Amino acid sequence: MAFHYFLITFAHMILNDDMIKVVAFDADDTLWDCQSWFDDVEHLCGDLLRPWATQEEVTQGLFATERGNMELLGYGTKAFTISLVENAVKITHGEITGDIVQKLIELGKGLLQFPTTPLPEVKETLQSLYDDGRYRMVVFTKGELLDQESKLKRSGLAHYFEYMETVSNKGMDEYVALCNHLGIKTNEMVMVGNSFRSDIAPALAVGCYTAHIPYHVVWELEKSDEFPHECLEKISHFGQLLDILGVDPKR
Numbered sequence: 001m002a003f004h005y006f007l008i009t010f011a012h013m014i015l016n017d018d019m020i021k022v023v024a025f026d027a028d029d030t031l032w033d034c035q036s037w038f039d040d041v042e043h044l045c046g047d048l049l050r051p052w053a054t055q056e057e058v059t060q061g062l063f064a065t066e067r068g069n070m071e072l073l074g075y076g077t078k079a080f081t082i083s084l085v086e087n088a089v090k091i092t093h094g095e096i097t098g099d100i101v102q103k104l105i106e107l108g109k110g111l112l113q114f115p116t117t118p119l120p121e122v123k124e125t126l127q128s129l130y131d132d133g134r135y136r137m138v139v140f141t142k143g144e145l146l147d148q149e150s151k152l153k154r155s156g157l158a159h160y161f162e163y164m165e166t167v168s169n170k171g172m173d174e175y176v177a178l179c180n181h182l183g184i185k186t187n188e189m190v191m192v193g194n195s196f197r198s199d200i201a202p203a204l205a206v207g208c209y210t211a212h213i214p215y216h217v218v219w220e221l222e223k224s225d226e227f228p229h230e231c232l233e234k235i236s237h238f239g240q241l242l243d244i245l246g247v248d249p250k251r
């Protein structure tokens with residue numbers, strides 16, 4: 001009862017003041033599954049490197065390599081693939097063979113083509129928001145431009161959004177820049193996403209409203225402490241956005 005009441009209160013706070021103009025959505029693990037595919041590749045990499053290390057050692061080594069490469073390579077599939085090969089060279093002490101390197105490259109390239117099937121309730125919710133017409137909808141994600149554009153196209157969701165922006169990092173400056181580009185104040189936007197670290201905390205810090213939809217798998221570098229906030233709503237399924245935004249799904 002208390003949760004339902006807060007949903008209504010949050011919706012009225014937004015709608016009665018006629019504040020919210022834009023709903024921004026994260027992409028990976030918010031609109032479609034992504035991290036599970038990377039986890040599968042990690043396990044396959046562990047199988048290839050089994051003569052030299054355990055799965056845990058491969059996973060820990062890959063995380064350390066990714067973290068070390070982050071400043072130079074940033075986020076995305078290509079950065080992950082480079083780290084995949086670099087970690088394998090370290091794990092095998094340079095004994096890795098060309099055929100294994102080729103298999104690792106193929107695994108990385110495969111991550112550029114996995115199906116971006118919308119997660120449950122995503123398509124129906126976006127359709128309701130689109131039909132309602134009160135909110136501009138955009139995608140705000142991080143990673144590699146070509147890869148993210150391809151994912152959105154493959155998902156079949158692109159027509160719901162008026163704008164997509166891909167950045168190398170989601171920090172306070174990037175959220176302010178997004179709002180400036182859209183011609184709105186920060187408190188006129190709701191950011192929707194699965195990562196508290198990238199989608200929620202920096203958006204709250206600059207004055208945006210946020211809707212946090214946790215996903216069942218989280219990349220190690222996206223894990224962070226969470227905290228309550230008056231402009232934050234944590235929801236368990238995508239369709240609850242309609243309650244938050246005061247949209248009738250039958251409209």
